Amino acid sequence: MKKALFVILAAALWSCSASKETKQPPLAMDELAERYVKTLLQLGQYDADVVDAYYGPAEWKPSGPPSDTLPAAAMLAELRLIQRNLQTQPATALSDMEQRRLVMFQKQVRAAMTKIEMMQGKKLDFDTEAELLYDATPPHYPLAHFDSLLTAIDRQLPGKGSISERWAAYQAHFEIPKEKLDAVFQAAITEARNRTKAHYKLPANENFRVEYVTDKAWSGYNYFKGNGYSLIQINTDFPIYIERAIDLACHEGYPGHHVFNTLLEQHMVNEQGWKEYAIYPLFSPQSLIAEGSANYGIEVAFPAQERLVFEKRVLFPLAGLDPAEAARYYSILGLIGKLNFAGNEAARQYLNGTMSREEAAAFFVKYNFYPIDKALQRTRFVDKYRSYVINYNLGQELVRRYVEAHGGTDENPEKRWQVFGELLSQPNTATMLQ
Structure with missing residues (x-):
């Protein structure tokens, strides 16, 4: 009985803690932008075509040589964190331009995640790949x-x-x-x-x-x-x-x-x-x-x-x-x-x-x-x-x-x-x- 009560109390405490966690404000957009850029710069070490241009802070670039294998799990975890924080941004408090920024940022993150999965060997058909990477559905013509x-x-x-x-x-x-x-x-x-x-x-x-x-x-x-x-x-x-x-x-x-x-x-x-x-x-x-x-x-x-x-x-x-x-x-x-x-x-x-x-x-x-x-x-x-x-x-x-x-x-x-x-x-x- 005591054990059951302990389990109930522990579950209640976890639920309260989780509730507090979910109420934490999302990370600021500037921090998310920095983490996103650093992740892409790291990814660019494994595929030279990934980063077409970069003109941000030099200190954000990777400081050392890349590892022998693509650290896909770590990069995907970082991008998912960014994605979750973008999804919980207070959109109603944003200006039109800021809302456009938010939508575009979310699409860019999804594309980066897709590219990493493709570099891992994930196979996508042409239309699905185009939609995930470029946010567009290619037309079909006879x-x-x-x-x-x-x-x-x-x-x-x-x-x-x-x-x-x-x-x-x-x-x-x-x-x-x-x-x-x-x-x-x-x-x-x-x-x-x-x-x-x-x-x-x-x-x-x-x-x-x-x-x-x-x-x-x-x-x-x-x-x-x-x-x-x-x-x-x-x-x-x-x-x-x-x-x-x-x-x-x-x-x-x-x-x-x-x-x-x-x-x-x-x-x-x-x-x-x-x-x-x-x-x-x-x-x-x-x-x-x-x-x-x-x-x-x-x-x-x-x-x-x-x-x-x-x-x-x-x-x-x-x-x-x-x-x-x-x-x-x-x-x-x-x-x-x-x-x-x-x-x-x-x-x-x-x-x-x-x-x-x-x-x-x-x-x-x-x-x-x-x-x-x-x-x-x-x-x-x-x-x-x-x-x-x-x-x-x-x-x-x-x-x-x-x-x-x-x-x-x-x-x-x-x-x-x-x-x-x-x-x-x-x-x-x-x-x-x-």
């Missing part, structure tokens, strides 16, 4: 949709042979000679910078350097270094065509990645003091916004007709190309752009194991018109970055819809710049745009 686009392109392409063969022959007339690449790119960058700075107040010291590299899985990459500075690398493994000058100048530079990271640093880190934004984890919802805004930013800076006029007047002559076919070339490119989602389907089937590497490469050749060597390079990109591919096209569509829904239409370009700039300067994730 092959008939892509085949109808091929038919439309077939009607416009000159010459004889398969569509991919005719496109390769036609596109060859628009290749930028290697010795003229830098002059063309610098002209595109200068114009993109001028157009962006006419609408956004960027730090006086912001700048970037361009390098030309080879043997990469991507066509261009922005390495943001902090303090408004980026290193942009352009891969010259394959021919670079005239449209890539503005595409890369905008996507990697203005108003794309360079501006996005600069504004996040300026507004989130320096002004708000939100240190979780001092790190950019590549496999996270932030990437969908980053890649989507970088792609849509091309249209913001260079609406179609303005782009055509500028390229014919400036870039074509610099590249030594005849602008007579420019209008038809860009009309065909517009149709080809609608085939971008075909690449997602190839990646989905390849990663899900229902398509071999060779079949995926053949899919890229048929629907994206890649030469076979570039198609195989694309499969290597999918090997490395997996469902990340959705961030370019789905991200672009979500950003476009959001900007247009808030008044940033073709008929109101000033409003488009305004809404786009606000999107770049605030916490946003895919589900927050819908």
Whole structure:
């Protein structure tokens, strides 16, 4: 009887203690941000792609070499602690911006936990992985949709042979000679910078350097270094065509990645003091916004007709190309752009194991018109970055819809710049745009 009474009393005391524990206030957001950043920096020691950029306190970086094995259990425990504390934040007492911060932070933590589990060997299908890492559900398109686009392109392409063969022959007339690449790119960058700075107040010291590299899985990459500075690398493994000058100048530079990271640093880190934004984890919802805004930013800076006029007047002559076919070339490119989602389907089937590497490469050749060597390079990109591919096209569509829904239409370009700039300067994730 005494023993039973002791058990009851002990249980009551534990219940009271537990009740007091649950009533403890959650850890402050700044402490959670510091713990999150330190965990990601540690994780980055085991996969160099995890941390795309870091410009926070140097003392937060790991001080010694990593252990031989990934300390997954400890890192997951730390992220779960952060997650629990985020879930108990007093959201009703927060401003709109703080609520956005909280939602974004929770999504970023979930993505980090997913990445650790994947590094441990956890297998996820393409759609589930995309949802957990990037907070987005990739659309599915039947092959008939892509085949109808091929038919439309077939009607416009000159010459004889398969569509991919005719496109390769036609596109060859628009290749930028290697010795003229830098002059063309610098002209595109200068114009993109001028157009962006006419609408956004960027730090006086912001700048970037361009390098030309080879043997990469991507066509261009922005390495943001902090303090408004980026290193942009352009891969010259394959021919670079005239449209890539503005595409890369905008996507990697203005108003794309360079501006996005600069504004996040300026507004989130320096002004708000939100240190979780001092790190950019590549496999996270932030990437969908980053890649989507970088792609849509091309249209913001260079609406179609303005782009055509500028390229014919400036870039074509610099590249030594005849602008007579420019209008038809860009009309065909517009149709080809609608085939971008075909690449997602190839990646989905390849990663899900229902398509071999060779079949995926053949899919890229048929629907994206890649030469076979570039198609195989694309499969290597999918090997490395997996469902990340959705961030370019789905991200672009979500950003476009959001900007247009808030008044940033073709008929109101000033409003488009305004809404786009606000999107770049605030916490946003895919589900927050819908």
